[in-house]
Amino acid sequence: MATASVAFKSREDHRKQIELEEARKAGLAPAEVDEDGKEINPHIPQYMSSAPWYLNSEKPSLKHQRKWKSDPNYTKSWYDRGAKIYQAEKYRKGACQNCGAMTHNAKACMDRPRKVGAKYTNKNIAPDEKIESFELDYDGKRDRWNGYDPSTYHRVIELYEAKEDARKKYLKEQQIKKLEEKNNNQEGDAAGSDGDEEDDDLRVDEAKVDESRQMDFAKVEKRVRTTGGGSTGTVRNLRIREDTAKYLLNLDVNSAHYDPKTRSMREDPLPDADPNDKFYLGDNQYRNSGQALEFKQLNIHSWEAFDKGQDMHMQAAPSQAELLYKNFKVAKDKLKSQTKDTIMEKYGNASTVDEIPMELLLGQSERQVEYDRAGRIIKGQEVILPKSKYEEDVHANNHTSVWGSWWKDHQWGYKCCQQTIRNSYCTGSAGIEAAEAALDLMKANIARKEASEESPKKVEEKRMATWGTDVPEDLELNEEALTNALKKEDERKREEKDERKRKYNVKYSNDVTPEEMEAYRMKRVHHEDPMKDFL
Numbered sequence: 001m002a003t004a005s006v007a008f009k010s011r012e013d014h015r016k017q018i019e020l021e022e023a024r025k026a027g028l029a030p031a032e033v034d035e036d037g038k039e040i041n042p043h044i045p046q047y048m049s050s051a052p053w054y055l056n057s058e059k060p061s062l063k064h065q066r067k068w069k070s071d072p073n074y075t076k077s078w079y080d081r082g083a084k085i086y087q088a089e090k091y092r093k094g095a096c097q098n099c100g101a102m103t104h105n106a107k108a109c110m111d112r113p114r115k116v117g118a119k120y121t122n123k124n125i126a127p128d129e130k131i132e133s134f135e136l137d138y139d140g141k142r143d144r145w146n147g148y149d150p151s152t153y154h155r156v157i158e159l160y161e162a163k164e165d166a167r168k169k170y171l172k173e174q175q176i177k178k179l180e181e182k183n184n185n186q187e188g189d190a191a192g193s194d195g196d197e198e199d200d201d202l203r204v205d206e207a208k209v210d211e212s213r214q215m216d217f218a219k220v221e222k223r224v225r226t227t228g229g230g231s232t233g234t235v236r237n238l239r240i241r242e243d244t245a246k247y248l249l250n251l252d253v254n255s256a257h258y259d260p261k262t263r264s265m266r267e268d269p270l271p272d273a274d275p276n277d278k279f280y281l282g283d284n285q286y287r288n289s290g291q292a293l294e295f296k297q298l299n300i301h302s303w304e305a306f307d308k309g310q311d312m313h314m315q316a317a318p319s320q321a322e323l324l325y326k327n328f329k330v331a332k333d334k335l336k337s338q339t340k341d342t343i344m345e346k347y348g349n350a351s352t353v354d355e356i357p358m359e360l361l362l363g364q365s366e367r368q369v370e371y372d373r374a375g376r377i378i379k380g381q382e383v384i385l386p387k388s389k390y391e392e393d394v395h396a397n398n399h400t401s402v403w404g405s406w407w408k409d410h411q412w413g414y415k416c417c418q419q420t421i422r423n424s425y426c427t428g429s430a431g432i433e434a435a436e437a438a439l440d441l442m443k444a445n446i447a448r449k450e451a452s453e454e455s456p457k458k459v460e461e462k463r464m465a466t467w468g469t470d471v472p473e474d475l476e477l478n479e480e481a482l483t484n485a486l487k488k489e490d491e492r493k494r495e496e497k498d499e500r501k502r503k504y505n506v507k508y509s510n511d512v513t514p515e516e517m518e519a520y521r522m523k524r525v526h527h528e529d530p531m532k533d534f535l
Contacts, residue, residue: 078147083130091122099126163317246280256282301325398426477515485519493523 088100097106100118111126118125140146247258249269256267268282275281286292302314302321305328314321369380395402403422405415413420417431427434526532 077134079132080130081147084127085130087127088125091119091125095119096126100124101126101128103129103131249280298322298325301328397424400426475514477518481513481515482518485513485516486523488516489519489523 086102088095088102091100092102095102095118096104096109097117097119098109098114099111101109106117114121136146246265246269247260250256256265256269258265264283266283268278268285269280270278287296298321299314302312302325305312305324310324312321312324367380370378372378393402399414399416401415403414404412406413406418408418408420411420414424414426417424417426417428418435419427419431
């Protein structure tokens with residue numbers, strides 16, 4: 001506590017002040033009084049005795065030195081879990097496309113993704129969640145139990161009570177069993193004393209380890225967590241010193257890897273050696289055989305059961321997990337046998353039928369069969385024609401043969417009437433004759449038509465002399481038309497060099513006169529001419 005600093009004129013004044021305070025504490029001197037006539041507490045400094053004017057308090061306090069006004073914006077409340085505010089019947093615009101709630105979008109939806117969203121099905125619209133936003137105060141932000149429901153703790157209590165009841169029930173059953181054995185055995189006091197000792201052993205807590213089991217292990221005194229080595233502890237030494245260390249079995253650098261930190265060697269250090277002579281096959285061999293494999297299956301079963309909603313944990317409750325795994329194996333074997341019995345009852349069991357005769361087993365019989373040199377049966381067994389799963393010798397629409405019994409011109413048909421239409425009615429031999437007559441008539445008409453037609457006269461083609469061909473000697477050109485064609489060719493060349501002179505309305509004609517062709521030959525650039533640059 002802070003004290004008031006008072007300036008004294010001399011040491012004598014200071015000594016007198018100390019003596020006065022001691023006398024007041026002992027009640028030998030009157031208490032000091034302030035200006036208002038109130039008694040001054042010597043344990044409270046004078047600068048704290050007068051409270052601020054805004055506190056309206058008659059006695060001194062430290063209330064003005066801390067934040068005594070609470071902020072109305074802060075709160076210690078928590079979210080209302082699972083609260084819904086509105087249940088819609090139809091999909092609303094802007095709602096979640098997956099579940100139909102308005103309080104979130106499809107990206108933040110926590111429901112299972114539907115195959116067809118609520119936007120398109122308009123069914124099973126999820127209710128709108130209650131959205132709360134509040135600001136926590138200093139204590140509320142740091143309160144780890146804020147929002148905790150104390151009523152949920154009864155589940156933990158029930159779980160522990162159930163475990164305790166099961167343990168008491170088991171101990172009671174063991175005691176009753178030992179008492180029954182004691183009554184059955186008439187061996188006198190020795191048997192009775194042994195029974196009492198066994199009863200006492202049953203009451204021992206399960207967490208304690210029997211001291212007799214530790215006798216096989218050598219005890220090594222080791223200093224634990226002390227700088228000077230004050231405390232010691234007993235450490236089990238599980239390795240026999242006579243055994244060769246696993247990293248010395250094979251000194252090859254490329255052999256199995258040895259991890260010195262975990263003291264593990266997963267692979268076999270001597271893979272080529274005789275298995276009967278080896279006593280160490282690697283850590284993987286131990287992990288995949290014996291009790292390690294059973295423990296692995298137990299762990300897998302506990303994980304799968306927990307994922308399916310079973311309240312079990314391998315590390316938290318190993319006894320419970322092992323008991324549930326045993327019950328699971330019993331139920332699985334029972335279901336397997338039940339399924340086997342159902343199948344055997346439905347389809348029968350060939351192993352339980354009467355024994356098959358030896359004649360059938362050995363393939364021997366009294367029937368005589370004769371074969372020819374080619375291996376065909378001559379006498380003694382009828383020829384059995386193989387049957388298919390399709391209908392055979394079924395004739396429809398008055399046909400006497402099946403579809404596909406006749407082939408002509410890459411088409412299948414009926415042999416009885418030679419028709420290529422599948423659902424046609426059979427006309428017999430009359431239909432065959434009519435078809436042949438129609439074919440002969442068609443051939444005669446085609447021949448008569450070809451004979452009556454005259455062959456067209458050949459039209460003499462008037463071939464125009466074009467560029468790239470030989471020019472006929474008798475070609476006559478009009479001088480005036482050739483001059484106009486040369487002018488047009490010059491204009492065309494200028495338009496090609498400067499596209500701004502090209503007119504919008506272009507008249508194009510596909511007819512080329514001999515004069516225009518001659519003008520083009522005269523004006524074109526002869527690239528193969530070595531004297532073209534001097535022209």
